[in-house]
Amino acid sequence: MAVDIDWVAFVKKFCTKTDNGYIYSNDHARQVISELLGKELIENAVDEYIFRGRDIGAELARHFLNTLKSDYAVDYIYSIYKSESDLEHRISAVELFRYVVTARSLNYYPELINDPNPEIRRWASYTIDQLIFQGYFSAEDLATEIEALKLLNPDLHHQLTEDSG
Numbered sequence: 001m002a003v004d005i006d007w008v009a010f011v012k013k014f015c016t017k018t019d020n021g022y023i024y025s026n027d028h029a030r031q032v033i034s035e036l037l038g039k040e041l042i043e044n045a046v047d048e049y050i051f052r053g054r055d056i057g058a059e060l061a062r063h064f065l066n067t068l069k070s071d072y073a074v075d076y077i078y079s080i081y082k083s084e085s086d087l088e089h090r091i092s093a094v095e096l097f098r099y100v101v102t103a104r105s106l107n108y109y110p111e112l113i114n115d116p117n118p119e120i121r122r123w124a125s126y127t128i129d130q131l132i133f134q135g136y137f138s139a140e141d142l143a144t145e146i147e148a149l150k151l152l153n154p155d156l157h158h159q160l161t162e163d164s165g
Contacts, residue, residue: 074104128146
């Protein structure tokens, strides 16, 4: 028996309405998938990676989250970074954060890149690379952030400017 899903409600909740109808995208579809899966499942995948070590299950959870591209996952990872007292867990959160980027990640980037811990700043610096690589922004869109990376991470800056032409 098929599951009864109210697709129209999802369109109204996630898609952008215009004068000519709605705009649909893969990002909208990912939001629907995240909602269908539920917050608990997404939190479980994040927790698997951050708190349960780097075993094969954690790596699969990381790839699952990267494929899902969930704003909720980004928010949850950031909340762990903010609230966790264990430095290794905070570092793992930022390492995962840079891998599971969505456009929303840019909202949290300034705080992460200015963290006093150099390892957190190092992982945060790769967020810009991933935002460009994943197609959320162009190098031109993030010119200010890339310019700041010249001082923090010259190798990443070189890679970004080579890739952008």
